[in-house]
Amino acid sequence: MGKLNPHTSAKKLIHKLFRFKIPIKFNKKYSAFVLLFLFGILIFLIFNAKDSRDITITVGAGENKFKLNFDIPQEKQPKLDHLLDKLALPLSIKNGFEFELDATSSAALAFSLPVQSILDIEDNTIKFEGTFNPTSGKVLPKAVFRVPASTNFAIYAQNLQDFINQKLILPEEIANWLNKNLYANEGQIMVIFGKNAQFALITHANEVNFEDLKNIQISSTKEPIYKKDLIEEFQEVHLLKIPQNNGQKETTFALFQTGNWLFFTSSIEAATDLIKINKSQLPSLEFNPGNGQEITMAFLYQNSGEYPINEQFGKFLFGERVELVKFAEKISFGEFALKKDQFSGLINLK
Known part of the structure; x- marks a missing residue:
């Protein structure tokens, strides 16, 4: 050998x-x-x-x-x-x-x-x-999604929590909320797309407690980190402005829910693209x-x-x-x- x-x-x-x-x-x-x-x-x-x-x-x-x-x-x-x-x-x-x-x-x-x-x-x-x-x-529930045409990588797996936690610097309070709401059910889809490698994590979620996000406070900033907004006229989005410890600019993540699917995206722009795709307003492909x-x-x-x-x-x-x-x-x-x-x-x- x-x-x-x-x-x-x-x-x-x-x-x-x-x-x-x-x-x-x-x-x-x-x-x-x-x-x-x-x-x-x-x-x-x-x-x-x-x-x-x-x-x-x-x-x-x-x-x-x-x-x-x-x-x-x-x-x-x-x-x-x-x-x-x-x-x-x-x-x-x-x-x-x-x-x-x-x-x-x-x-x-x-x-x-x-x-x-x-x-x-x-x-x-x-x-x-x-x-x-x-x-x-375990066998995953069957799922078919329209994802951006610019998608470079899409994966459907039991649990992507470890990967996301490894890649993102999140305060403990936000990580705990995601654990309870984003990772509550097995079976998640992650999509990486666009010139800036935007990402979206999509999971099946029957009950999402957005109210708790309003009360989260982070010791490293006096500014509120949570904001609710509307984009594309009717879609309610929940924005999380997360300060970074490495001297970089703060990062704004966006969450929104469509039916029983919860989307956690890397930016407002990523969320907007996915919402437009859901309305057939942008080129897409079937995953x-x-x-x-x-x-x-x-x-x-x-x-x-x-x-x-x-x-x-x-x-x-x-x-x-x-x-x-x-x-x-x-x-x-x-x-x-x-x-x-x-x-x-x-x-x-x-």
């Missing part, structure tokens, strides 16, 4: 990928499948295949490490040898290799093993589907996670010429993980769906 030697830049990139701690803690098991999704990209880049012959990837565990094995068609061996040499990677990688994860992701992946995926590669498209050890992930099938998580990624990802998008989703941003820039489209014991995905490369 070959081991990656993290000295060359290409090797470091792979090493960092496999040590990547998934920032979105949808459920403990999901890191395994995001890992497989990312590795699918790497496999395509290495092979640059032009035929549709299947490549099989199997992930197994042993001696506190994970082992990734390939079933490589014989006719691709010479081309692969040349590319591995060009990338300064050992030829032993063809025999499989070992990798490690952080403790949380390691436990999640071990619990879901065995994982097996078949890759179907043709031109700049890679499709993959596979199976894993069934876990106790139908899992295409009507029962799922426990699904996401959509777009990086088109008209709406490319940018620095703000990379920082919001990946933080300082530059290697992941570089991978994302090479992808024009991607989708992934996780079911009870199966998963499937599609990647289009530029």
Whole structure:
């Protein structure tokens, strides 16, 4: 079993990928499948295949490490040898290799093993589907949304609370209110869109206590942080002006409710765009996670010429993980769906 030697830049990139701690803690098991999704990209880049012959990837565990094995068609061996040499990677990688994860992701992946995926590669498209050890992930309620045409990333998952808390600097009082109202029910949609990487978190909420927002006071400011307003003539919105501790300008978040859906957005502009889309006044696209099938998580990624990802998008989703941003820039489209014991995905490369 070959081991990656993290000295060359290409090797470091792979090493960092496999040590990547998934920032979105949808459920403990999901890191395994995001890992497989990312590795699918790497496999395509290495092979640059032009035929549709299947490549099989199997992930197994042993001696506190994970082992990734390939079933490589014989006719691709010479081309692969040349590319591995060009990338300064050992030829032993063809025999499989070992990798490690952080403790949380390691436990999640071990619990879901065995994982097996078949890759179907043709031109700049890679499709993959596979199976894993069934876990106790709950099936999400079916949901179909109109999202901005400029959407770069949309995800439907059990709980996005950890991710949002990690990305936003919120006073404890506001965080507590969100915990009681925004995250009360499982199943949330997050959308990242627009030139400034605006975001919206959408959740099913039967009862939302906006009255409590009026009484929240923050010790770091004497100014009221809450304001109720109307935008687009009839839509009631709840604005939260949050002071920042890093010397930056205060941030105004906007919340509004449409039917049984509660929207938490990064700005008034983001809220306005979503309200206009609901009225069919702005271009939009349909986000139908899992295409009507029962799922426990699904996401959509777009990086088109008209709406490319940018620095703000990379920082919001990946933080300082530059290697992941570089991978994302090479992808024009991607989708992934996780079911009870199966998963499937599609990647289009530029």
